[in-house]
Amino acid sequence: MPTFNKSKNRAEVLVIGAGASGSIASRYLAESGFKVICLEQGDFVHQNEYYTNSSGWEVMQQSRWHPNPNIRGLASDYPINTDFTDVNPLMYNAVGGSTIIYAAHWHRFTPSDFCTKSLDGVGEDWPIKYKDLAPFYDHLDIDMGVSGLAGDPAFPPGSPPPLPPLPIGKVGRKAAEGMNKLGWHWWPGSQAIPSSFYRGRSKCTRRGMCMSGCPEEAKATMDKTHWPDALKFGAQIITGARVRKITCDAKGLASGAIYIDRKGIEHHQSAEIVLVCCNGIGTPRLLLNSTSRKFPDGLANSSGMVGRNLMMHPFAAVVGYFDDNLDSWQGPNGLNIYSMEFYETDQNRGFVRGARWSAQGTGGPLGLRSSMDGRPIDDVWGKAFHQNTRKRLGKSIEWGIVAEDLPEYENKVDLDPNLKDSDGIPAPRIKYRNSENTKKLISFHVARAKEALQASGAYELSSTELMTDSGWHLLGTCRMGNDPQKSVVDSWCRSHDVPNLFIVDGSTFVTSSGVNPTATIGAISLRTALFIIENRSQIECSM
Amino acid sequence: MTENLTDDYRENFVKLADILIPEAEGMPSASQMHIQNDPLDQILKLRPELRDDLLRVLNLGCGKDPNLFLKELYESDSAAFDSLSNIASAAYLIQPKVHRLLKYSGQVARPSHDSEENDYFRDGLLQPVIDRGRRYREGLD
Numbered sequence: 001m002p003t004f005n006k007s008k009n010r011a012e013v014l015v016i017g018a019g020a021s022g023s024i025a026s027r028y029l030a031e032s033g034f035k036v037i038c039l040e041q042g043d044f045v046h047q048n049e050y051y052t053n054s055s056g057w058e059v060m061q062q063s064r065w066h067p068n069p070n071i072r073g074l075a076s077d078y079p080i081n082t083d084f085t086d087v088n089p090l091m092y093n094a095v096g097g098s099t100i101i102y103a104a105h106w107h108r109f110t111p112s113d114f115c116t117k118s119l120d121g122v123g124e125d126w127p128i129k130y131k132d133l134a135p136f137y138d139h140l141d142i143d144m145g146v147s148g149l150a151g152d153p154a155f156p157p158g159s160p161p162p163l164p165p166l167p168i169g170k171v172g173r174k175a176a177e178g179m180n181k182l183g184w185h186w187w188p189g190s191q192a193i194p195s196s197f198y199r200g201r202s203k204c205t206r207r208g209m210c211m212s213g214c215p216e217e218a219k220a221t222m223d224k225t226h227w228p229d230a231l232k233f234g235a236q237i238i239t240g241a242r243v244r245k246i247t248c249d250a251k252g253l254a255s256g257a258i259y260i261d262r263k264g265i266e267h268h269q270s271a272e273i274v275l276v277c278c279n280g281i282g283t284p285r286l287l288l289n290s291t292s293r294k295f296p297d298g299l300a301n302s303s304g305m306v307g308r309n310l311m312m313h314p315f316a317a318v319v320g321y322f323d324d325n326l327d328s329w330q331g332p333n334g335l336n337i338y339s340m341e342f343y344e345t346d347q348n349r350g351f352v353r354g355a356r357w358s359a360q361g362t363g364g365p366l367g368l369r370s371s372m373d374g375r376p377i378d379d380v381w382g383k384a385f386h387q388n389t390r391k392r393l394g395k396s397i398e399w400g401i402v403a404e405d406l407p408e409y410e411n412k413v414d415l416d417p418n419l420k421d422s423d424g425i426p427a428p429r430i431k432y433r434n435s436e437n438t439k440k441l442i443s444f445h446v447a448r449a450k451e452a453l454q455a456s457g458a459y460e461l462s463s464t465e466l467m468t469d470s471g472w473h474l475l476g477t478c479r480m481g482n483d484p485q486k487s488v489v490d491s492w493c494r495s496h497d498v499p500n501l502f503i504v505d506g507s508t509f510v511t512s513s514g515v516n517p518t519a520t521i522g523a524i525s526l527r528t529a530l531f532i533i534e535n536r537s538q539i540e541c542s543m
Numbered sequence: 544m545t546e547n548l549t550d551d552y553r554e555n556f557v558k559l560a561d562i563l564i565p566e567a568e569g570m571p572s573a574s575q576m577h578i579q580n581d582p583l584d585q586i587l588k589l590r591p592e593l594r595d596d597l598l599r600v601l602n603l604g605c606g607k608d609p610n611l612f613l614k615e616l617y618e619s620d621s622a623a624f625d626s627l628s629n630i631a632s633a634a635y636l637i638q639p640k641v642h643r644l645l646k647y648s649g650q651v652a653r654p655s656h657d658s659e660e661n662d663y664f665r666d667g668l669l670q671p672v673i674d675r676g677r678r679y680r681e682g683l684d
Contacts, residue, residue: 055637057650059589062629111682118683130682153677167659173668180671185678188663195655205652216652325646330653344680365636365647373625377617381628386568389636393645 011037013532014257014271016243016286018042019097020518021505021525022277023222023230024140028529030233034536037269038230039241039259042076042094044223050213057209058366065212067092067101068469075262076240078421080281081429087312089281089430089471095239096223097279099518102472103210103334104192104219105358106146107515108137108155108523112344116406116511120345120352122437123406123511127482127491134158136523144220144522145198148190154340163195166204170326171397172336175359178456179339189335189358192220192518199225208331208361241267244425246274246290246299246501248542254299254501255542260423272541273500273532277525280310280474280507284413285428287478300478300495300503305488307414307477309407310432311512315470316401316442318449319362320458321391328361328394335360339399342448343514351440353404355514357449362396365389397456399449402473404514405438413477434466442466473517478507493528500541504528547598548587553579555601558609560631570644573635582634590633596626 013029015022018040030036051057051065062071067090069077076093092098111130116123138159140146150160165188168176172188179186193204193214202218210219217224227237240262247268249255256270276283284307290299298306335358343354362368372380372388380388416429434442446463453461481487484496493508495501504525506517513520532539548556560573576582587594600623604612616624635641642649663669 055585055649056589059586059633059637063590063592110679112680113682115683119680125683151673153673153675154679156679164660167655168663169659173663176663176668180668183671183675185672185675187672188669195660203654205654207650207652209650327648329647329650331650340678344678364650365642365645366633369632369636370629377614381563382565383567385564385632386570389570389645390568393647 009037011035011269011271013273013275014039014269015275015277016257017097017277017279017282017505018095018222018227018237019277019279019505020099020222021521022275023096023226024522024525025275025277025504025529026235027226027230027233028526029532030230030235032533036230036235037271038235038237039243039257039269040095040237040239041242043239044095045100045213047215047217050215051209052215057212058364061212061367062370065101067211067472069093075422078425079419079427081416081419081427085430085432086434086466087314087432087471088469089312089474090469091279091281091474095227095237096221098472099221100213100223101211102518103332105335105516106144106148106190106192106519107356109133109513109515109520110155110343113511113513116353122352124479124481126510127480130156133520133523133527136526137519139526140519140522144192144225145194145201146190146192147195149188152187154185154187154343161190163198165189166191166193166195166332168336169330171328171361172359174322174324174326174456175397175399175452176337178452178454179341181455182452184339184341184452186337186339188337189332190338191332191335193218193332204332206331208329208333208363210331210333242421242423242425243286244289244423246276246286248292248294248299248498251542252294252498253540253542254498264423273502273539275502275504277505279505280477281413281428281430283503283505283507284477285415288415289426295497300488300497300501302497303485303488305479305486307412308409309476309479310411310413310430311405311407311473311476311509312432312471313473313512314403314405314434314438314442315467316403316446316463316465317398317467318446318453318461318463319396319398320453320456321460322395322397322458325394326361326397328396329364330361333360334358334400342445349444351437351444353406353437353441353514355401355403355441355445357445358400358402360398360400362392362398365393368392397453397458399452401442401445401449402514402516403438403442403445404512406435407476407479407511408435473506473512475506475509475512475517478503479510480508481510492531493524500539502528502532548583552598552601553583555604556583556597559604559613559627562609562613563628563631564635573631576635576638576641578631578634582638583630585637586630586633593626593630596623597630599623600627
């Protein structure tokens, strides 16, 4: 029987989740003198947990370092019902969150991403614009040590990244040659991976192991970029702390959270302000689990929008095979060059919105072999095993396509009626289907990517129109907006219903864009942290 | 963990593995790379959760024609087939000798050289993109 410990150590700001957004908020709030306590269900990942040995690395990518928590099944993970989804959600639960295993693609939204309703008649407009986030993008570029090349004509002019781009490599050059033949846009990759020594982090050595943790301590992960300073400024972090419920007082103000430690003991952490930073799956799960007499449908859910409009960026891939050696197992992982050629809407295509492409290598031999799973036995095994390995290893390029999926009311996160995590807390259930617009968008982009690789000289192509394990970007399930009946938080990420409750992760996204979202998640978090700092005295708190 | 993998189990494992990974295309077979010995132990040490499925497969296949058994397994029990094939391919592809034959250097550190940086400016590769000019759409400011 768990005991219940009421903490006397009251936080001014309780941050739930130490991923990208929680880490940034914790660091800046602590620097401003706030007493910050962060609850994180995972742990710090120690450097010796990463594999530097190629053999072990590839094997463990299929289990311990798999991005799908249902496969990984660590103590810090919770199960997710994925019976009703086209795409599996991916994440990592630890200090640093999914930045531990992201590829560190660092992209801003474009101005049109904030107003799809006005420009294209789909989705909703954001209550903020590109110019509102621009200074925070600039600030985080410095924090993260972004490597990139200024002047990309696909984005508004802005401050240059602090570091020059990583080399585009043989893969990038070959892909770029094809794009130039077609007159299509491309640009050297933009990554939160330093191209030279930066603030105590190593220069990238291009091992290509980014997505199972960087063994070089180069890639920007929040446990290294923000937590050292956050702790120095006095923030406290409690790891192995799984939050069961956000509590409220009689006035309906957030008063703290109940969490369960690894020994199964329940604690109550009291707080004046609560920030929820658990990603687009974990945040609606926690709010829906935080029912009370005053909030029977879940906290901050008077609109009924908590959990709705899940977006995950369905991912398609086209691979080209070449005669030349391209060292296509070499890093950085996932992005040598990118293209925004078909990013903006062209109504003549029969769909709206677009996608960013990333040209990348195809990894090591075991991963390439696993990508053949599900095909006919004679296509994969026997003589074909060797033929496939020789054909693909080191000699293939992938154009990855990050498709902008639009908010759909029926795509949602709710609570599974039966499934529970190891602490007995109801687990999330995902319902997610690609819309007709998304299907048309992906088909168009796959066809163009094939043309691009043929122009680069590929002698053979293969493609996947929807990769099942690709739900890296968990967005939209607590959207921001000015109308309390259609959104969960306001433009400062404050709950319409609970004035001392803030949500600052990807769940606040109104639309998804077609680029990797961590830069925008971080910019929103930093903007909200500064709002709290500047308006502290006006925020009504639980006493 | 692997003490119960007797010589008979290992022999049966490599018979099946040789069908999945035969000698062909200038590459050795699974048995020529002795994957039933240390490599198998290495994989099961890294991924102990696969062991039960492997033993189940080996028990099911005992005494059966390996070719027919594999096809039957592929059709009727894909999880077991995937465990077997994942173990066999991992035990084969982790070996340095196989890497050498494939000319695969592994995921080694290769810091960039000055000559690689900004090479697209030196040969003008990026210039056409710059020359085409702006391509983003304005928002509603």
